[in-house]
Amino acid sequence: MNILSLENISKSYTGRQLLDNTSFYLHEGEKVGVIGINGTGKSTLLKIISGLEEADKGTRTVATGRVVRYLPQNPVFNPEHSVLQSVIANGDGSIAENDAKSMLTKLGINEFNQKTGELSGGQRKRLALVSALLSQSDILVLDEPTNHLDSQMSTWLEQRLNAYRGVIVMVTHDRYFLDLICNRIVEVDKGKLYSYDENYSGFLARKAEREESLAASERKRQSILRKEIEWMQRGARARSTKQKAHIKRYEQLAALSAPVTDNSVEMGSAAKRLGRTTVEINSVYKSYGDKVLIDDFTYIFGKRDRIGFIGPNGSGKTTLMKMIVGEVMPDKGRIEIGQTVKIGYYTQEIINDPKAGIAYMDPNMKVIDYIRGTAEYITTDEGQVSASVMLDRFLFTTELKYSLISKLSGGEKRRLNLLRVLMEAPNVLILDEPTNDLDIATMQVLEDYLDSFAGIVITVSHDRYFLDRVVNRIFEFCPGGQLRQHEGGYTDYENRVRQMEANMTDSSKDSVKTNEISSSHETWTHAKKLKFTYNEQKEFETIDDDIAELEAKIKEIDEQMVENATNAHKLTELSELRAKTEELLEEKTERWVYLSELAEAIANQ
Numbered sequence: 183m184n185i186l187s188l189e190n191i192s193k194s195y196t197g198r199q200l201l202d203n204t205s206f207y208l209h210e211g212e213k214v215g216v217i218g219i220n221g222t223g224k225s226t227l228l229k230i231i232s233g234l235e236e237a238d239k240g241t242r243t244v245a246t247g248r249v250v251r252y253l254p255q256n257p258v259f260n261p262e263h264s265v266l267q268s269v270i271a272n273g274d275g276s277i278a279e280n281d282a283k284s285m286l287t288k289l290g291i292n293e294f295n296q297k298t299g300e301l302s303g304g305q306r307k308r309l310a311l312v313s314a315l316l317s318q319s320d321i322l323v324l325d326e327p328t329n330h331l332d333s334q335m336s337t338w339l340e341q342r343l344n345a346y347r348g349v350i351v352m353v354t355h356d357r358y359f360l361d362l363i364c365n366r367i368v369e370v371d372k373g374k375l376y377s378y379d380e381n382y383s384g385f386l387a388r389k390a391e392r393e394e395s396l397a398a399s400e401r402k403r404q405s406i407l408r409k410e411i412e413w414m415q416r417g418a419r420a421r422s423t424k425q426k427a428h429i430k431r432y433e434q435l436a437a438l439s440a441p442v443t444d445n446s447v448e449m450g451s452a453a454k455r456l457g458r459t460t461v462e463i464n465s466v467y468k469s470y471g472d473k474v475l476i477d478d479f480t481y482i483f484g485k486r487d488r489i490g491f492i493g494p495n496g497s498g499k500t501t502l503m504k505m506i507v508g509e510v511m512p513d514k515g516r517i518e519i520g521q522t523v524k525i526g527y528y529t530q531e532i533i534n535d536p537k538a539g540i541a542y543m544d545p546n547m548k549v550i551d552y553i554r555g556t557a558e559y560i561t562t563d564e565g566q567v568s569a570s571v572m573l574d575r576f577l578f579t580t581e582l583k584y585s586l587i588s589k590l591s592g593g594e595k596r597r598l599n600l601l602r603v604l605m606e607a608p609n610v611l612i613l614d615e616p617t618n619d620l621d622i623a624t625m626q627v628l629e630d631y632l633d634s635f636a637g638i639v640i641t642v643s644h645d646r647y648f649l650d651r652v653v654n655r656i657f658e659f660c661p662g663g664q665l666r667q668h669e670g671g672y673t674d675y676e677n678r679v680r681q682m683e684a685n686m687t688d689s690s691k692d693s694v695k696t697n698e699i700s701s702s703h704e705t706w707t708h709a710k711k712l713k714f715t716y717n718e719q720k721e722f723e724t725i726d727d728d729i730a731e732l733e734a735k736i737k738e739i740d741e742q743m744v745e746n747a748t749n750a751h752k753l754t755e756l757s758e759l760r761a762k763t764e765e766l767l768e769e770k771t772e773r774w775v776y777l778s779e780l781a782e783a784i785a786n787q
C-alpha cells in the first residue's frame with residue numbers, strides 16, 4: 183500500500199537544481215536508505231518527505247492518519263532546558279520519563295538534569311534520536327542517525343530499527359548499517375531518484391549492471407556514429423531520398439548525449455618518505471579530574487602502520503590524537519615525533535577560529551582560495567597537480583570552486599576540509615571520525631587512496647566497515663585508561679571479543695574447581711610480566727612490511743616465469759627462487775602469528 187508519495191517534484195537551493203521533476207513513493211514495510219554525493223539534496227529530500235520544506239514544484243501526499251517523525255542532522259534545543267526536559271519537549275507528548283531515562287542511559291547520557299546548552303553536538307544528536315524513537319510514528323525519517331554513536335550504540339540502534347513496525351527512510355554513510363536494515367536503496371543523482379529493491383550489497387551489484395548497460399549502449403552509438411562520420415566525410419550528395427535519410431540519421435545520432443557517469447574523488451599519494459623515527463608514545467598518562475583516560479600507554483608506530491582506536495564516547499580517543507599533534511600535553515610520559523614526520527590532522531569539527539591559520543574555514547572565502555592557501559600545486563605520483571584540478575577531482579564543479587564556503591552543504595565542507603589535509607602532503611595521517619558527514623562515494627575513494635598511501639594512518643572511528651577496510655591493528659580504550667591491542671580489523675576484534683566472552687562463560691562453569699587451581703593462580707599472579715625484548719619489538723614493527731615485500735617478490739617471479747615460459751634453464755632458476763621465497767614467507771608468517779599473539783597477551787595481562 184502506498185502511504186506517501188512525492189509527484190514530479192523539483193527543488194533548487196542557492197542556484198543549484200537539487201531535485202529535477204522526479205518522483206518518490208513509500209509503501210508499507212519498506213526500510214529505505216537514501217544515498218548520494220554530498221550536496222545532491224539528500225537532506226532536502228528528507229525534509230520534503232517530512233513536510234518541513236515545500237518543493238518548488240510537484241505535490242506531496244500522505245495517507246490519512248499517518249504520522250511522520252523526523253530526526254534532523256543538526257538538532258536544535260533550548261539551551262536552558264535540562265536533558266530530560268529537551269527529550270520530552272521535542273517529542274509528541276507521549277514520552278514517559280522512565281522510558282526516556284532508560285534510552286538515554288543506553289546512549290551514554292546519564293546526567294538527566296544537565297542543561298542542553300552544555301552538551302556537545304553529538305550528545306544533542308542523541309537526545310533528538312531518543313525523542314524520535316520514543317514518539318509515536320508510522321514513518322520514521324532519520325538524517326544520519328549513526329553519527330556520534332559508538333559501535334555498541336550502533337548495534338543497539340540496528341536492533342531497535344529492525345524491530346520497528348513502521349516505515350523507515352534514512353540517510354546514512356554506515357554501509358554495514360544500510361546492509362543490515364534496508365530493503366530498498368534510493369540514490370539521489372543529478373536531480374533524479376533511482377530506486378533499487380535491494381539492501382546495500384544488492385544495490386552495488388544492480389548499479390554496476392545499470393552503468394554497464396548504459397556504457398554498452400554508448401559504445402554502440404559511438405561505433406555507428408563513426409561510420410556515419412566516415413560516410414559524411416566522403417561527401418554526401420543530398421539530392422537523393424536515400425542520402426537525405428542517411429544525413430538525418432547522422433544528425434540524430436550526433437545530437438544524442440553520452441550517459442553522464444558519476445564523478446569520483448581521485449588523488450595520487452603525495453606523502454613524503456619517513457625517516458627512522460616516526461611517532462613514539464612512551465608511558466603516556468592523561469586524566470581530567472578523577473577520570474583517567476590513558477594510563478601508561480606505550481607504542482612505536484611502524485612506517486606503514488594502519489591503526490584504529492575504538493572505545494565509548496568520552497573515553498579519550500580524541501584526546502590522544504590531540505596529544506600526538508601537540509594540542510594537548512600528557513600529564514606523564516612523552517611523545518616523540520621524528521624530524522621527517524609531517525602530520526595531516528583531519529578533525530571531527532570544522533574549525534571556525536581565525537587563529538587556526540590554514541585550518542580555519544572562513545565562510546566568506548572562495549573555495550578555490552581556501553585550497554590555494556594550503557598549496558597552489560601538489561606533487562603526486564602523477565606529477566604536479568594544481569589546486570583547481572584537485573578540486574575537480576573532489577567533485578567541486580567550476581561554479582562551486584568560485585562560490586563562497588558559506589554556500590556549501592555540511593558534507594561539502596567536510597570534503598573540502600579532507601582535501602585541504604591531503605594537499606598538505608602528510609606522511610602521517612590522523613583521521614578523527616572521518617566518516618561523519620562524508621558521503622559513501624568520497625569514503626570509497628579515500629579508502630582506495632589509503633591503500634597506496636606511503637605513510638602511517640591513525641584513525642578514530644565508530645564506522646565498522648571503514649575500520650575493516652583500512653586498519654590492520656586496533657587499540658580498544660578500556661575502563662581505567664588501559665588500551666588493549668587487537669590484530670586485524672573491526673570484525674576480527676568483534677569475533678575475538680565474542681570468543682573471550684564465551685571462554686569466560688565456560689570458565690565460570692568450572693568455578694567448583696577453585697581449590698584445585700588456587701595454588702597455580704597464586705604462582706601466576708606473582709609471575710614476571712610478559713614483555714617484548716628490544717629485538718622482538720623492532721621485528722614486530724617491521725614484519726608486516728617484510729611479508730608484503732616477500733609477497734610482491736613472489737608475484738614478480740610469477741610474471742618472469744610467464745615471460746620465460748619457453749626458456750627451460752631460466753624457468754628452473756625461477757622455480758627454485760620461488761620455492762625459497764615461499765619458504766621465507768611461511769617462516770615470516772609463522773613468526774608474525776607468534777609476535778601478534780605475544781602482543782595481545784602483553785596488552786591483556
